[in-house]
Amino acid sequence: MQNLNTPNQTFAYFHLSERVIEYVLLPALLLTVLAVKVWLSLQYRMSIWDAYVYLANAQGFLMGRTPNDPYHFFELLRPPLVPYIIALVWAVTGVSYNAAALIQPIFTVASAFVFFLLLKEMFGLKPAFIGSLLLLVAPEIFFWTNQILVHGEVLFFMITAYYFLWRGVHGRGRYSLQLAAGAVALATLTRYTIVLFVPVFLLILLPVLVVSYRRRKEYSWIDVGVMGLIFLLVWMPWLAWNYMYTMNTLASVLAGVQFLSGNVEPWYFYIVNMSELLTIPGCILLLVGLVDWKTIRDKARLFLLLWLVVFFAFSSLIQHKEIRYILDYAPPLVAFATLGVCRIIGRLPSKTKILGWILVALWLTASFYPAVNNSLSDARYMEVSYGSYGEFMTVAGWVVANTNSTTIGATDIPTALSFQTDRNFYSLEYLTNTAQDRGMTKDQLMSDVGVTFVVVTTNSDYAGSFTHDPNVILAKRFPTYLVYTFNCLNCTKQT
Numbered sequence: 167m168q169n170l171n172t173p174n175q176t177f178a179y180f181h182l183s184e185r186v187i188e189y190v191l192l193p194a195l196l197l198t199v200l201a202v203k204v205w206l207s208l209q210y211r212m213s214i215w216d217a218y219v220y221l222a223n224a225q226g227f228l229m230g231r232t233p234n235d236p237y238h239f240f241e242l243l244r245p246p247l248v249p250y251i252i253a254l255v256w257a258v259t260g261v262s263y264n265a266a267a268l269i270q271p272i273f274t275v276a277s278a279f280v281f282f283l284l285l286k287e288m289f290g291l292k293p294a295f296i297g298s299l300l301l302l303v304a305p306e307i308f309f310w311t312n313q314i315l316v317h318g319e320v321l322f323f324m325i326t327a328y329y330f331l332w333r334g335v336h337g338r339g340r341y342s343l344q345l346a347a348g349a350v351a352l353a354t355l356t357r358y359t360i361v362l363f364v365p366v367f368l369l370i371l372l373p374v375l376v377v378s379y380r381r382r383k384e385y386s387w388i389d390v391g392v393m394g395l396i397f398l399l400v401w402m403p404w405l406a407w408n409y410m411y412t413m414n415t416l417a418s419v420l421a422g423v424q425f426l427s428g429n430v431e432p433w434y435f436y437i438v439n440m441s442e443l444l445t446i447p448g449c450i451l452l453l454v455g456l457v458d459w460k461t462i463r464d465k466a467r468l469f470l471l472l473w474l475v476v477f478f479a480f481s482s483l484i485q486h487k488e489i490r491y492i493l494d495y496a497p498p499l500v501a502f503a504t505l506g507v508c509r510i511i512g513r514l515p516s517k518t519k520i521l522g523w524i525l526v527a528l529w530l531t532a533s534f535y536p537a538v539n540n541s542l543s544d545a546r547y548m549e550v551s552y553g554s555y556g557e558f559m560t561v562a563g564w565v566v567a568n569t570n571s572t573t574i575g576a577t578d579i580p581t582a583l584s585f586q587t588d589r590n591f592y593s594l595e596y597l598t599n600t601a602q603d604r605g606m607t608k609d610q611l612m613s614d615v616g617v618t619f620v621v622v623t624t625n626s627d628y629a630g631s632f633t634h635d636p637n638v639i640l641a642k643r644f645p646t647y648l649v650y651t652f653n654c655l656n657c658t659k660q661t
Contacts, residue, residue: 184291192282192295196275199302203271206312208264217314219244221266224252232411243421246404247355248316266314274311274318277325278302281497284329288466297504304500305536306443310490316356317493323353324363325497331367332469347393351400358422362480366473431487443492447529448503455506474498561647562587565620575620583622619652
């Protein structure tokens, strides 16, 4: 049935039956994008610190390590859900980079499916299909969800929460509000800043509960209390873990808050970088979808607008901002861009609708090509700058053969040496901070009794920045890599 929120004539250009769209085109779209993303994720070798951290924390959870273990890296400021998911997968598959790399593409495609369900209930099946397509090919979404990061999972849980919230406030499913609360809790355990999503929920629920109370309908304030209890129950294991190992139930959250207080960006950072997510044509479609008199009269559009405005207002107050964090706004932005597409093509005369679709196809091409090209370019950059993956694995094997389990290492290579070798590799900055936390200098930390120290780098100056100790030697020279050691077990100096 066509949703009354959208006039039938808007979709006169769509001559395919709804059954073909839902049961043929949608699965074909999801499976095709999943295949492309899986291929890219397996080609892609981590280029940022975060990916290594999630793997290292997952290995810590799997092996029962704690933040207090001096010889195994664990970054406490990270939320636990993604490392937990990786650890659960590894419990079945064994420790595997490839297994971990598949997780985010699967969550991303799943989020597009739930987004389809949400827009289908709000506006009908055909705009829902367009919206799910636009969500998958938005440049920043496509690029950042091919790596071992949290963005696909955040999108999935946020959209799922909003889907059940929409159903709940319309009385569709007795336990929809409770499921929404659980999804929000999981989203916040994926990234702490998603707690700013909670005010959006409260602002939507408040008028619903007031009306429900006056009309003596099914929802009451007890439901809000139950939602809060579910949120707390989902968080309880992580709070207990924090208290068990740090004597502070909020240790991880506080560490995350401290991190977010750095790297100050202006409040309008996400506004001026909107085109990074949608491209310039997409921003035009967004404005067309937003600037519509129906927005103030249609409950579905008001829901989306509230999601966008309230979440933006709160998250803009956070000092630490990055381009990829704009993905948190993606669902409502893409939804309004979808409405913009429908509005423009729906107003075209029937003979010129094909021109409108050509323009939409060009926009999708403008979005999709840079995203894929960025992923491939980054993989090629890793290959040129850091050697082939085969060479990297050879280096990792040499490190394992010539060091022991108490090894502390440093590297300027954005790949998971710790993950591949079960040795403790840090960035220079992190190693410096670790030494300071122990009241030591870097040299003292390296000279710790029984510790083997290794530097793996592509730049000899990097190793020299650690120490001038004559005992630090160039132990192995690879085509791309240099390995420096201190207290190496079986090493001889190379010239």
